[in-house]
Amino acid sequence: xxxxxxxVAWPYANGSLHLGTLxxxxxxxxxxxxxxxxxxxxxxxxxxxxxHGTPITLTAEKEGVEPKEIVDRYHEEHKKNLxxxxxxxxxxxxxxxxxxxxxxxDFFLRLYDKGYIYPEKMKAFYCENCARFLPDRYVEGICPYxxxxxxxxxxxxxxKTLEPEEILQPKCKICGGKPTLKETEHLFFKLSAFENKLMxxxxxxxxxxxxxxxxxxxxxxxGLKDRAITRDIEWGVEVPLEGYENKRIYVWFDAxxxxxxxxxxxxxxxxxxxxxxKWWMEEAKHYYFLAKDNIPFHTIIWPAMLMxxxxxxxxxxxxxxxxxxxxxxxxxxxxGIGIWIPNMLKKxxxxxxxxxxxxxxxEKHDTDWxxxxxxxxxxxxxxxxxxxxxxxxxxxxxxxxxxxxxYTKGDDLDARTIEEIKNNFEEVGKAIEKCYFKEGIKRIMxxxxxxxxxxxxxxPWKLLKDDEERCKSVIHICLKIVKFLAVASAxxxxxxxxxIWKMLGYNDSIHNRKWDEAYEELEENELQKPVxxxxxxxxxxxxxxxxxxxxLRVAKVINVENHPNADKLYVMELDVGELGKRRIVAGIKPWxxxxxxxxxxxxxxxxxxxxxxRGVLSNGMLLAADDGGKAVLLIANGKEGSRxxxxxxxxxxxKEMEYEEFRKIKMAAKGxxxxxxxxxxxxxTGEIKIDGxxxxxxxxx
RNA sequence: AGCGGGGUGGGGUAGUCAGGAAAACCCGUCGGGCUCAUAACCCGAAGAUCCGUGGUUCAAAUCCACGCCCCGCUACCA
Numbered sequence: 001x002x003x004x005x006x007x008v009a010w011p012y013a014n015g016s017l018h019l020g021t022l023x024x025x026x027x028x029x030x031x032x033x034x035x036x037x038x039x040x041x042x043x044x045x046x047x048x049x050x051x052h053g054t055p056i057t058l059t060a061e062k063e064g065v066e067p068k069e070i071v072d073r074y075h076e077e078h079k080k081n082l083x084x085x086x087x088x089x090x091x092x093x094x095x096x097x098x099x100x101x102x103x104x105x106d107f108f109l110r111l112y113d114k115g116y117i118y119p120e121k122m123k124a125f126y127c128e129n130c131a132r133f134l135p136d137r138y139v140e141g142i143c144p145y146x147x148x149x150x151x152x153x154x155x156x157x158x159x160k161t162l163e164p165e166e167i168l169q170p171k172c173k174i175c176g177g178k179p180t181l182k183e184t185e186h187l188f189f190k191l192s193a194f195e196n197k198l199m200x201x202x203x204x205x206x207x208x209x210x211x212x213x214x215x216x217x218x219x220x221x222x223g224l225k226d227r228a229i230t231r232d233i234e235w236g237v238e239v240p241l242e243g244y245e246n247k248r249i250y251v252w253f254d255a256x257x258x259x260x261x262x263x264x265x266x267x268x269x270x271x272x273x274x275x276x277x278k279w280w281m282e283e284a285k286h287y288y289f290l291a292k293d294n295i296p297f298h299t300i301i302w303p304a305m306l307m308x309x310x311x312x313x314x315x316x317x318x319x320x321x322x323x324x325x326x327x328x329x330x331x332x333x334x335x336g337i338g339i340w341i342p343n344m345l346k347k348x349x350x351x352x353x354x355x356x357x358x359x360x361x362x363e364k365h366d367t368d369w370x371x372x373x374x375x376x377x378x379x380x381x382x383x384x385x386x387x388x389x390x391x392x393x394x395x396x397x398x399x400x401x402x403x404x405x406x407y408t409k410g411d412d413l414d415a416r417t418i419e420e421i422k423n424n425f426e427e428v429g430k431a432i433e434k435c436y437f438k439e440g441i442k443r444i445m446x447x448x449x450x451x452x453x454x455x456x457x458x459x460p461w462k463l464l465k466d467d468e469e470r471c472k473s474v475i476h477i478c479l480k481i482v483k484f485l486a487v488a489s490a491x492x493x494x495x496x497x498x499x500i501w502k503m504l505g506y507n508d509s510i511h512n513r514k515w516d517e518a519y520e521e522l523e524e525n526e527l528q529k530p531v532x533x534x535x536x537x538x539x540x541x542x543x544x545x546x547x548x549x550x551x552l553r554v555a556k557v558i559n560v561e562n563h564p565n566a567d568k569l570y571v572m573e574l575d576v577g578e579l580g581k582r583r584i585v586a587g588i589k590p591w592x593x594x595x596x597x598x599x600x601x602x603x604x605x606x607x608x609x610x611x612x613x614r615g616v617l618s619n620g621m622l623l624a625a626d627d628g629g630k631a632v633l634l635i636a637n638g639k640e641g642s643r644x645x646x647x648x649x650x651x652x653x654x655k656e657m658e659y660e661e662f663r664k665i666k667m668a669a670k671g672x673x674x675x676x677x678x679x680x681x682x683x684x685t686g687e688i689k690i691d692g693x694x695x696x697x698x699x700x701x
Numbered sequence: 702a703g704c705g706g707g708g709u710g711g712g713g714u715a716g717u718c719a720g721g722a723a724a725a726c727c728c729g730u731c732g733g734g735c736u737c738a739u740a741a742c743c744c745g746a747a748g749a750u751c752c753g754u755g756g757u758u759c760a761a762a763u764c765c766a767c768g769c770c771c772c773g774c775u776a777c778c779a
Contacts, residue, residue, distance in 0.1 A: 053777065292705090293776090301776085321779075385727090387741090
C-alpha cells in the first residue's frame with residue numbers, strides 16, 4: 001500500500017467553475033484519486049475555495065455587498081457542482097474558515113521565527129479617492145520607453161518590466177483617479193535563499209512533464225526574487241505580528257498553505273487529529289493537479305515554503321495541464337468566452353462531460369472544446385461504441401438467460417480476446433499512474449471496440465438456435481468484457497460505471513471494489529434489465545440561443561475593388577487576424593468611397609456560408625445598419641480577428657450559417673450603438689459604434 | 702522583447718524525448734457485411750510534399766541549423 005496525497009489547485013471563489021478548471025485540475029485529480037483508492041492505496045485528496053484577494057473585494061463592492069457574501073455564494077455553488085460532477089475529495093474546504101487561518105498563521109510565524117520573513121519598505125500606488133493601495137494590475141498608464149499602454153509593473157506593448165515611479169500618467173482602474181506613490185512597509189519571504197536547494201531537489205525530477213520541468217528550471221536560472229507576502233487590504237488572513245493590523249497575508253501565500261490546513265482539518269473532522277502526519281511527515285507521494293499558469297506556485301514557491309518550514313513532504317509530481325480553449329480561444333470572462341459548469345450540468349450528464357474532457361484533455365498542449373466534436377464524440381463513441389456494446393450484451397443475456405451464463409465451451413478466439421482485454425486493462429492502469437489520462441480512456445474505448453468485434457465474429461444470435469452451450473459461453477465472455485469495462489471506467493465515469501455494475505447484478509457500489517477484481521470470475525448473478533447508458537445529442541438542441549451561433553469578428557479592410565459585374569457591389573479584402581485574410585462581396589458602394597474604407601475596422605460575420613454573388617465568391621459578410629435602404633457600417637475597435645459579442649451570451653459558433661438563419665437574429669440600432677435583447681454589441685475594447693447617424697430601430701444586416 | 706508549447710490526410714487528435722519495414726485513432730466521404738443492440742455494430746477503400754529549406758545518417762514526422770506561421774506565459778483568470 002502506498003500513501004498518495006493529491007492536491008488540486010483551489011478554484012477562486014469569484015465566479016462559477018468553468019470547463020477549463022474541470023479539464024485541467026479537477027478531473028485529472030479525481031481520476032487519479034479514484035484509481036488509487038481502488039488500487040487499495042491510502043488517498044488523501046484535498047482542495048477548497050480560494051477566497052481572498054483583491055478581485056473578490058472588488059466584486060463585492062461592485063455588487064454592494066460584503067466579500068463574505070460573494071465567497072459564500074461561490075463556495076456553496078462549487079461544492080454543489082463538484083458533487084454533481086462526481087469529483088470526490090477527502091476534504092474540500094475554504095480559505096476563509098478559522099481553521100485554515102490558524103494554520104496559515106502558525107506556518108507564517110514558524111517561517112518568521114526562522115528568519116525567512118523580513119520587513120522592508122517599498123513604494124506603492126495609493127488612490128486617495130478609493131482610499132486604498134492599488135495592486136499592480138489596477139494601475140494603468142503609459143510606458144516611458146515605447147509610449148504604449150502599461151499595466152501595473154509591466155508594459156503590455158513592449159513587455160518591459162517597470163518600476164512604479166517610471167510609469168507615466170498613472171490612472172486608478174477602479175475610479176479613474178490619479179494615484180500617488182506612498183511608502184508602505186511589507187513583509188517579504190526570502191525566496192532567493194532557496195535557489196540552490198530547489199535546484200538540488202529538482203535534479204531527480206526527470207519523470208516530470210517536460211513543460212513543467214523546463215519552465216521551472218528556466219525561472220530558477222533567471223534567479224529568484226524575494227516576494228512581498230503582505231498587502232494593504234482588509235480581506236484576508238491577518239498578519240500575526242504587531243504593527244501589521246491594517247495588512248493581510250497575500251493570497252498566494254495563504255492559498256497554498258491550504259493543502260496543509262485542509263489535511264489537518266480532515267484529520268480533525270475524522271476525530272484523529274494526528275492522522276494528517278502520515279501523509280505529510282511519513283513516506284507519501286504528493287501529486288498536485290493544476291494548469292500551466294499555476295506552475296511556479298507549485299514548483300517553486302510552495303516547495304520553498306515547505307523547505308523553509310521543514311519536516312514536511314515536498315511535491316512528488318506536478319503534472320500540470322495546458323489550457324482548454326473554446327473554439328480556439330482562451331477562456332476569459334472579460335472577452336465573453338467560456339462555458340460555465342452550472343450551465344453545463346443543467347444540460348448534460350456529468351459523465352458525458354467527463355468523457356469528452358478526458359479524451360480531449362490538454363495534457364501536452366492546449367486542446368479545443370468544440371461543440372460539433374463534443375456531440376460527435378458523444379454520439380459516435382460513447383453511445384455507439386461503448387454504450388451500445390454494453391447494452392447489446394446485457395440485453396441479449398438478460399433476455400435469453402436472465403443470469404450470467406456459465407462458460408463451458410470455448411475456443412482460441414475467446415482466449416485471444418480476453419488476453420487482449422486484459423492487456424488493455426493493465427495499460428489503462430499504467431497510463432493513469434503516469435497521469436496519461438487521455439491514453440487510458442482511449443484504451444477503454446478500444447476495449448469496447450474489441451468487444452464489438454468479438455460479438456460480430458462469433459454471432460451469438462445465430463448460436464442461440466443451433467449451439468446453446470457455445471452461445472452461453474460466448475455471452476459469458478462478453479459479460480466479462482462488460483465487467484472489465486465497468487471497472488476500468490470507474491475512475492473516468494464513476495456514475496456510469498456504477499450503473500453497469502448494477503446491471504451485472506451487483507448490489508454494492510463499484511467504488512468500494514478493488515481494481516484487480518476486473519479479472520476475477522463472474523458470479524452467477526441475476527442480470528438487471530438494461531437501460532441505455534447514454535443518449536444521442538443534437539447540436540441544434542444545444543445551441544438554442546440563435547445569437548450564439550454567430551461568429552462575429554473584428555476585421556480590418558485592407559483592399560477594396562469594384563465588383564466586375566455589379567454597380568452597387570465592392571469586392572473587399574479583409575484582415576481577420578487569426579482567421580487570416582478574407583474576401584467578401586459587400587453592397588455598400590453607393591455610400592462609401594474606396595479610399596475611406598481602407599484601414600477601417602468593421603464587423604464581419606465570419607461563419608456565413610460562402611456564396612457566389614454575381615460570379616464572385618464571398619466568404620462572409622460585413623454588418624451594417626440599414627437606415628431606410630442606406631447602409632451604414634458598424635465600427636469596431638478591437639484587434640483584428642477578435643470576437644464581437646453580446647455580454648452574457650455564450651459564443652458557440654457553428655461551422656456554417658445559412659443566410660436565412662442569420663436574418664432571424666434581430667439586432668437593431670439604438671443611440672448609435674447596436675442592441676440585441678437589451679444589451680449592446682461589443683468587442684474586447686468596448687461597444688460597437690455605428691458609423692454615422694441612423695434612426696433608432698434600423699435593422700442590422 | 703524574452704521564455705515555453707505547437708504546426709501530422711477535409712475536421713479533431715496520437716506518434717517526436719530513446720530515428721527504422723504499411724504514419725495510429727475518432728469523425729467525415731465511398732463501397733461491402735451483419736441484423737443481437739440506442740438506424741447502433743463490423744470489414745474494406747480513397748485521401749498526408751508529417752509547415753518550409755538545408756544538414757547529420759544506411760535510414761528522419763522523429764536529431765541539428767535557419768526561416769515562416771499559430772498559441773500561451775512573463776509570477777492572481779485553470
